[in-house]
Amino acid sequence: MVEIATFAAGCFWGIEDVFMSLPGVVSTRVGYCGGHADNPTYRDVCSSATGHAEAVEVSFDPNQISYNDLLKVFWECHDPTQINRRGPDFGDQYRSAIFYHTEKQNEAALASRTELEKTCAFGGDIATQIVPATIFWEAEAYHQKCHQKNVASCGF
DSSP: OOEEEEEEESSHHHHHHHHHTSTTEEEEEEEEESOSSSSOOHHHHHTTOSOOEEEEEEEEOTTTSOHHHHHHHHHHTSOTTSSSEETTEESGGGOEEEEESSHHHHHHHHHHHHHHHHHTTTSSOOOOEEEEOOOOEEOOGGGTTTGGGTOSOOOO
């Protein structure tokens, strides 16, 4: 049985690389989540007019890797204190977000964030949104597994 998890942590190319390398992850795809427009394109999302975040959808086998393990990787692979940015990329499409698919995922995400806040692990307030998953709009084909293709510029 495969489960789905959806995360946003800046540019989706880098976060896809992190998750697709984990044992127990069956597949990944990058796309747009959390916005209000139907069928957004990369250009639409980059305009900040759609409200979507660049995200990665992770299909995983919970018998091989747990959702809590995915959360741990999520927190470790980016700075969740930054608002609407990661590195040189900025805009609401680069926000940090956990899009939960079940109440169990919501509870686990909230508990993991609370634990990190208690330990002051990041030295600042965590800005990560924890919100219900909305429709996941798959990004254009040239964005999928971009770094694996060794493309110098995965953009347009």
